[in-house]
Amino acid sequence: MPSYEAIARQRLPKAHYDYFAGGAGDESAVHENEAAFARLRLAPRVLGGVAPDLAVTLPGGRASLPVLVAPTAFHRLAHPDGELATARAAAAEDTVMIVSMASTIPIEAIAETGATLWFQLYVQPDMAFTERVVGRAEKAGCRALVVTADSPVFGIRPRDLHNGFRDLPEGLACENLREGDVVRPIEFSPEISWAHLDRLREVTDMPLVVKGVTHPDDARTAVGHGAAMVMVSNHGGRQLDRVAAAIDLLPEIADAVGAAVPVTVDGGVRRGTDVVTALALGARAVLVGRPIIWGLAAEGERGVREVLRRFRAETEVAMALVGAPLDRSVVRRC
Ligand SMILES: Cc1cc2nc3c(=O)[nH]c(=O)nc-3n(C[C@H](O)[C@H](O)[C@H](O)COP(=O)(O)O)c2cc1C
Numbered sequence: 305m306p307s308y309e310a311i312a313r314q315r316l317p318k319a320h321y322d323y324f325a326g327g328a329g330d331e332s333a334v335h336e337n338e339a340a341f342a343r344l345r346l347a348p349r350v351l352g353g354v355a356p357d358l359a360v361t362l363p364g365g366r367a368s369l370p371v372l373v374a375p376t377a378f379h380r381l382a383h384p385d386g387e388l389a390t391a392r393a394a395a396a397e398d399t400v401m402i403v404s405m406a407s408t409i410p411i412e413a414i415a416e417t418g419a420t421l422w423f424q425l426y427v428q429p430d431m432a433f434t435e436r437v438v439g440r441a442e443k444a445g446c447r448a449l450v451v452t453a454d455s456p457v458f459g460i461r462p463r464d465l466h467n468g469f470r471d472l473p474e475g476l477a478c479e480n481l482r483e484g485d486v487v488r489p490i491e492f493s494p495e496i497s498w499a500h501l502d503r504l505r506e507v508t509d510m511p512l513v514v515k516g517v518t519h520p521d522d523a524r525t526a527v528g529h530g531a532a533m534v535m536v537s538n539h540g541g542r543q544l545d546r547v548a549a550a551i552d553l554l555p556e557i558a559d560a561v562g563a564a565v566p567v568t569v570d571g572g573v574r575r576g577t578d579v580v581t582a583l584a585l586g587a588r589a590v591l592v593g594r595p596i597i598w599g600l601a602a603e604g605e606r607g608v609r610e611v612l613r614r615f616r617a618e619t620e621v622a623m624a625l626v627g628a629p630l631d632r633s634v635v636r637r638c
């Protein structure tokens with residue numbers, strides 16, 4: 305049976321497939337995210353007498369499995385139902401969908417699916433506009449605000465340059481940036497700083513989450529600025545090439561944060577064994593990006609649901625087989 309990624313590659317225009325699959329520079333960080341998981345091995349415990357429990361409680365609510373839908377842009381490039389299909393699948397599988405600010409369906413319509421949503425934000429230099437977008441997300445019922453911190457500029461992605469992929473095609477737009485007839489472009493700014501996080505804390509009651517942390521000092525600073533959760537991520541290798549694999553960065557960040565707030569990791573999570581490895585190394589949950597896109601492109605809502613179902617089944621079995629306690633002692637580097 306062909307993989308969802310193979311179906312997506314066949315079905316999507318090359319420029320769109322490449323946008324989803326590709327990354328920055330030589331794409332070494334894209335590959336390293338997966339390769340780093342493959343270098344880790346497990347040393348299971350036996351006779352622990354503990355049944356696996358996949359449910360997880362996070363500042364933005366509870367999920368029935370520790371696999372959340374990562375924020376990814378432009379779902380209608382993958383499937384006509386776009387983010388509606390993804391959200392319905394997340395709701396059916398009782399997990400959280402983090403909606404990208406660059407979604408192609410407005411947050412209000414996505415919220416009507418009843419899914420547990422968090423909203424991902426690129427802080428815009430126009431803070432008044434940023435605050436209006438945040439206000440929309442909060443009013444729509446989003447339960448957390450995920451501030452992406454790894455994008456002071458947009459990464460250089462050779463596939464997109466080669467394909468001339470710059471923007472959404474006619475008829476599609478970043479609907480969360482629409483005000484009336486005008487859709488503003490997303491801006492990336494190196495001037496975005498911790499002060500912006502402080503301001504956001506004042507204007508929203510949603511718990512603040514900082515996504516894209518790769519250094520333990522920044523993790524500590526995020527907590528100091530009131531972050532309710534820290535997301536270890538190199539943006540799926542799409543921003544800066546040669547960043548270390550997310551899973552390799554996780555332990556020192558988990559140590560830096562300690563018990564203060566939960567930590568998640570994303571990048572290269574493809575199997576239940578990856579999920580369990582991440583949990584053992586200190587993550588409360590993982591985020592999954594491209595596999596969701598491939599499921600969406602291949603079969604819409606059903607495909608996304610199937611991806612989440614596979615993660616659930618594999619994670620449950622891996623958790624049972626790795627046993628208890630699920631901590632660093634069960635992970636080996638080869
Ligand atoms: C096509 C695509 C679009 C993305 N869009 C966003 C985005 O809008 N905001 C964001 O914070 N991260 C974005 N990301 C990064 C993901 O949230 C996540 O960090 C990454 O995909 C995880 O790696 P994985 O794809 O290997 O699972 C995007 C990733 C992909 C692949």
Ligand SMILES: CCCCCCC(=O)C(=O)O
Pocket residue numbers: 377406490539542
């Ligand atoms: C011009 C809109 C860009 C949306 C950013 C999506 C993203 O983060 C990505 O990695 O791609």
